[in-house]
Amino acid sequence: MAYVTEHNTDYDPVFSDYIALLKPRVMSLVVFTAFVGLMAAPISLHPVEAFCAVLFIALGAGASGALNMWWDADIDAIMVRTKMRPIPSGRTSRDAALGLGVALSGLSVLMLGLASNWHAAGWLAFTIFFYAVVYTIWLKRMTPQNIVIGGAAGAFPPLIGWVAATGSVSIESVLMFALIFMWTPPHFWALALFMRSDYDDAKIPMLTVTHGRKSTRRHIMVYAMLQSALAVTLAFTSVGGMIYLTIALICNLIVLRNASLIWLRNEADAEADNFKFERSFFKFSLLYLFLHFLAILAEALLSPYGLGGW
Amino acid sequence: MAIRVESEMHRRRRSQNFGVAICLVLFIFLMMGLSFVKLTNSGPVEGYDHAPRPSMEEIDLK
Numbered sequence: 001m002a003y004v005t006e007h008n009t010d011y012d013p014v015f016s017d018y019i020a021l022l023k024p025r026v027m028s029l030v031v032f033t034a035f036v037g038l039m040a041a042p043i044s045l046h047p048v049e050a051f052c053a054v055l056f057i058a059l060g061a062g063a064s065g066a067l068n069m070w071w072d073a074d075i076d077a078i079m080v081r082t083k084m085r086p087i088p089s090g091r092t093s094r095d096a097a098l099g100l101g102v103a104l105s106g107l108s109v110l111m112l113g114l115a116s117n118w119h120a121a122g123w124l125a126f127t128i129f130f131y132a133v134v135y136t137i138w139l140k141r142m143t144p145q146n147i148v149i150g151g152a153a154g155a156f157p158p159l160i161g162w163v164a165a166t167g168s169v170s171i172e173s174v175l176m177f178a179l180i181f182m183w184t185p186p187h188f189w190a191l192a193l194f195m196r197s198d199y200d201d202a203k204i205p206m207l208t209v210t211h212g213r214k215s216t217r218r219h220i221m222v223y224a225m226l227q228s229a230l231a232v233t234l235a236f237t238s239v240g241g242m243i244y245l246t247i248a249l250i251c252n253l254i255v256l257r258n259a260s261l262i263w264l265r266n267e268a269d270a271e272a273d274n275f276k277f278e279r280s281f282f283k284f285s286l287l288y289l290f291l292h293f294l295a296i297l298a299e300a301l302l303s304p305y306g307l308g309g310w
Numbered sequence: 311m312a313i314r315v316e317s318e319m320h321r322r323r324r325s326q327n328f329g330v331a332i333c334l335v336l337f338i339f340l341m342m343g344l345s346f347v348k349l350t351n352s353g354p355v356e357g358y359d360h361a362p363r364p365s366m367e368e369i370d371l372k
Binding site for chain 2: 012013014052
């Protein structure tokens with residue numbers, strides 16, 4: 001692998017450069033979903049223990065983000081979306097990212113084990129390994145299913161939050177995992193449709209490159225249907241209720257409509273309006289996940305007052 | 311050896327060092343809080359001293 005990035009030795013990294021290595025935007029999603037998983041669990045933790053659990057899950061996610069930046073420094077330098085990251089822009093060295101990633105991985109797993117339980121710590125260790133090794137190092141540059149497999153790593157936080165509270169995996173935690181797992185591929189395939197030169201230039205085998213754009217549009221439709229089925233199923237478990245069901249029905253109707261608009265149109269139409277539907281699908285899918293988990297949180301917080309849950 | 315006047319490197323790395331210091335202090339307080347919660351919320355702690363105790367003996371419910 002040829003590295004195109006050189007650390008600018010005249011520049012000393014500032015603290016925020018190290019924070020940027022942890023992918024704070026991804027961490028915010030991890031914090032939110034892990035917190036919801038923890039709050040929705042039938043066993044409640046002391047607020048300090050809950051805070052520690054969410055903090056160390058987020059730290060683990062940050063560690064895997066740093067390891068991802070360490071390995072992908074060469075392709076990050078090519079893609080417009082990623083070339084201002086700390087390593088390609090010369091603000092930090094690859095070694096610093098590796099050191100930070102390894103140190104925080106160990107610290108986060110150890111501390112989650114001590115603060116919550118070793119079952120949750122085991123899941124966190126597996127998630128870091130899965131994202132950094134299985135996805136980043138092994139599959140990302142090898143298979144067009146990269147985003148499907150990689151999506152699993154981002155789907156684990158609510159399950160880890162649940163296990164941190166209860167000590168075991170349940171159908172609810174698996175369904176929360178499955179919802180994010182199914183949500184991830186269409187979200188990134190929509191991005192790949194309108195940011196096409198990025199992935200082409202970096203030679204990442206995205207579905208748009210290997211199977212064509214028409215096939216990608218079909219895949220988005222199929223995954224949107226699976227995602228909708230899972231989202232509605234979650235409503236009928238112990239974490240669901242009327243609030244969640246109402247939000248899930250509305251959001252999934254919008255997603256299915258948006259996915260069908262992407263599926264049914266051709267490239268000429270998409271280019272003519274600068275990928276309007278693909279962009280709106282991408283933007284709405286961020287809100288979609290937030291609203292689903294917010295609804296689960298609302299059910300959990302309102303159930304002591306007889307308002308949430310079934 | 312006398313303490314040197316602040317060098318140019320210290321000035322450049324101030325942000326880095328300051329950030330690490332804050333993280334370490336917060337970590338210490340977090341560990342103190344967590345230890346306090348764990349100790350106050352756990353049940354009675356008994357160390358094993360190789361001597362039979364009533365709490366270790368099986369109760370015959372028959």
